Amino acid sequence: MKRIVAREEFCIGCRLCEVHCLVQHSKSKKIIKAFRKERETVVPGVKVEQAGHVSFALQCRHCDDALCIEACMTGAMHRDEATGVVLSDPDKCVGCWMCIMVCPVGAVNRGTGRRVASKCDLCMGEKMPVCVANCPNEAIVLEETDDE
């Protein structure tokens, strides 16, 4: 499947990926409104990790053997059969945070509004995940990958 690959050597730490992710997953999908009115209800699925000048954007790897799916007791965390994308169903999630505990890369977040897990959904329905489309330095790219 196609996965987002981080190119640490080109990440400039601007965090525009986080900005655009937040907007994409807001209700209004309008940047000013999203930041003004909806900031408390949406968490970006991508996070820039930075130490000194080394930085990269991290989001769910959509693992083939996803531990979060195994750990989920309600079946909220599941794999979309058609695309292979790992998704969390907010209607089933009870906020036990087991997915956060088992995620080896720390890519699942606690939602700030409702007590449900929040993570990258690869912008299902969009041609290109917005973080990739809006990275000014092509430091995150969508690539076909064989495995992890």
Place this chain on the structure above:
Amino acid sequence: MAKKWLLEPDFRIERDPERCVQCQVCVRQCANDVHQYDASEEVVTSDSSTCVGCHRCASLCPTGAVSIRRAPLDFRPHGNWTAEVLRNVYKQAESGGVLLSGMGNDRPLTVYWDHMLLNASQVTNPSIDPLREPMEVLTYLGRRPERVEFGPGGVKDLKTQLDPTIRLQTPLMFSAMSYGSISYNAALSLARAAKESGTFANSGEGGLHKDFRPYKDNMIVQVASGRFGVDVDYLNNCAAVEIKIGQGAKPGIGGHLPGEKVDAAISATRMIPKGTDAISPAPHHDIYSIEDLRQLIFAIKEATRYTKPVCVKIAAVHNIAAIASGAVRAGADIVAIDGYKGGTGAAPTMIRDNVGIPIEFALAAVDTRLREEGIRHQASIVAGGGFRCSADVVKAIALGADAVYIGTGALVAMGCHLCQKCYTGKCNWGIATQDPFLTKRLNPNIATKRLVNLLRGWTHEIMEMMGGMGVNAIESLRGNREHLRGVGLSDRELAILGIKSAGE
């Protein structure tokens, strides 16, 4: 220490509170610490005093909330004591130092290209459509033979031994910019773009990084007064060797790469100790005459077994024609002339703005002189220094240039906004810096593509203009000043440029 209260900011940041979403992208992108985030107030604020006007923040702002304007504080108008002059005096009164600048001469002096107009065919000679008919822009640089002799086999049986030349797919090359003055990624992008476009990048005087060896067939390496990174391997891992005598931005002045920029990689490439200043002397201390220049040219030819053309780069100064003639007679296969609008990473402002002459005059004078002396075929002429567009290039070729060096234009293609602060090492666009936070900002994959696009676009435009003139090979345009007419020029200027006035 004197207070800096006389130095007003050059720019003012205007932040639209309606649009700013406090995402802090601007805070993270400014190397000059203009933008700050006040966590207790949860608001981004800006301090305009250190803004250089590079537009990095405005370009990356996702809501377009940031605008940068010239500082609105005006002085009482004065024709002699302009705002620029006053600021310079204030700066020097505080520092006691030499004023420094980056990039080329920024004074609004006459651009003679804009006073020359090109011809086009009408009725009596057909224009050519370059999209339907062949249009040749292939260019060879190097020494041409006095005459060619063939054996009994005809044209396939050439008896004359030809001198080495370099082959350009388009008459555009990237000017010398050293690794050190520009970042690794910037230098790599230039080399890659040159290879992809079938033309040449120039290492500058900072040696050739070992990673750039795969691009050696598209590199011209430079031997300058500091002789950084020069050894026999260097001379043989290139397409041509350029002896840098002078630079248009700062004729008569050497170079100085501060020790802070000389990290392990630059130290290895330049062959100097880490952390030491890389100082290029003003002259080559072994070249005090044309005869000395000849010795160096032939030392290089010997070292390269006469397989590579040797170029001599000189700044456009008074008596340029005689100097160029001397260089050709000394054995130069290519003479590169750099006009006073050429760029630099750092030059004393007074030198940059007041020394040298326009490339238009220098080029015309050199081409005329070499023709008069019957030695024009002995060397190709490359013009450089402030070429902004393909029309400038076409006019230069009609004035007598074989090819053109583009430096500033290439940097602009990579993102440079001409803030002229290259010498601070804080280039927000990741070009003129060695700071690892900043050099990452230039992705060589993107920059290479942009450079290739620029060359491609200009080449297409050159072909279009040639087609309009009814010329189907760049050879037919070269030195063909009948295709140029002057407007708004004095008789003397027209005479030196060797062109007729419009209407003639």
